[in-house]
Amino acid sequence: MSIAKTIRERRSIKTGYKSEAVSKEVVVELLNDAVWAPNHGLREPWRFIFVPTENKETFIEQLILTYPKDIRENRRNYFSQPAAFLMVVMKEDPRQKQWEEDFAATSALIQNFQLLAWERGLGVVWKTNPHNWEPKARQLMNVQPGEKIVGFLHLGYFDPNEVPDGRPRTPVEEKLTIM
Numbered sequence: 001m002s003i004a005k006t007i008r009e010r011r012s013i014k015t016g017y018k019s020e021a022v023s024k025e026v027v028v029e030l031l032n033d034a035v036w037a038p039n040h041g042l043r044e045p046w047r048f049i050f051v052p053t054e055n056k057e058t059f060i061e062q063l064i065l066t067y068p069k070d071i072r073e074n075r076r077n078y079f080s081q082p083a084a085f086l087m088v089v090m091k092e093d094p095r096q097k098q099w100e101e102d103f104a105a106t107s108a109l110i111q112n113f114q115l116l117a118w119e120r121g122l123g124v125v126w127k128t129n130p131h132n133w134e135p136k137a138r139q140l141m142n143v144q145p146g147e148k149i150v151g152f153l154h155l156g157y158f159d160p161n162e163v164p165d166g167r168p169r170t171p172v173e174e175k176l177t178i179m
Contacts, residue, residue: 006115011164013123015081017156021053022084022122027155030120034112039105043098046106046150049087049141056084066136082125082154086113087141090148106150113153123158126151 027050039045051059060079064072079085090106093099114124131137132149143149 006119008166010115010118011123011166012125013156013158013163014125014154016158016162017081017083017123018158020083020157022155022157024050024052026120026122027052027084027086030113030116030122033116034109037105037108037112039108040098040101043093043102043105045091045093045102046109047089047091047147049089049143051085051087053083056080056082059085062140063131063137066131066134066140081156083156086151086153086155087143087149088113088151088153089141089143090150092146092148103148103150110151110153117155121157121160123156125154127154128152 031048035044035046057080060076063079064075067075088106088110090102093102110126114126117124128149129152132152138149141149
C-alpha cells in the first residue's frame with residue numbers, strides 16, 4: 001500500500017473492536033518504527049505506558065475511581081470497548097521553543113504509530129480525555145510532574161468491513177497562500 005493511500009484511508013476506530021488481544025510484542029514492534037519520527041536534537045522526549053488486554057479490566061477498575069461516582073458506570077462501559085491502551089507521555093521542557101518541538105515530535109510519533117497500526121489491522125483512536133489532567137489518574141499511571149500525557153490511545157483489532165467512512169477535507173488550495 002502506498003503511503004498516500006494509507007494516510008487517506010486510515011480512520012480512528014472508536015467502537016466495534018474485536019475481542020482479540022493486543023500483544024506487547026506488536027505494540028513494541030510498532031513503537032520501534034514509530035520512534036523514527038523527526039525530533040529536534042534527537043531529544044526523544046517520549047515514554048510509553050502500555051496496558052495489555054490481560055491487565056485492562058484491573059486498570060479500568062482503578063481508573064474509574066478517579067471519576068465522580070455518578071459517571072463511573074458510564075466510564076467503565078466506555079473504557080471496556082478497546083482491547084488495550086497505550087499512553088504516550090512527553091517530558092515537558094520548561095523552554096517554550098523546546099516544549100513545542102517536543103510536542104510536535106511526540107505528535108508525529110503518534111501519527112506514525114497510528115499509520116503503522118492501520119497497516120497491521122490494529123485500530124487506534126487518539127484520545128485526550130479529562131483524566132489525562134486528573135491528579136489521581138496521573139498518579140495511577142505514574143505520570144510525574146513535568147510530564148504531559150500527549151495521547152491516551154485506545155487499541156483494538158477491527159472488522160475491515162466496518163471501517164467508518166472518511167469525512168471530506170478542505171482543499172488545500174483554499175488554505176494556501178503564495179508569497
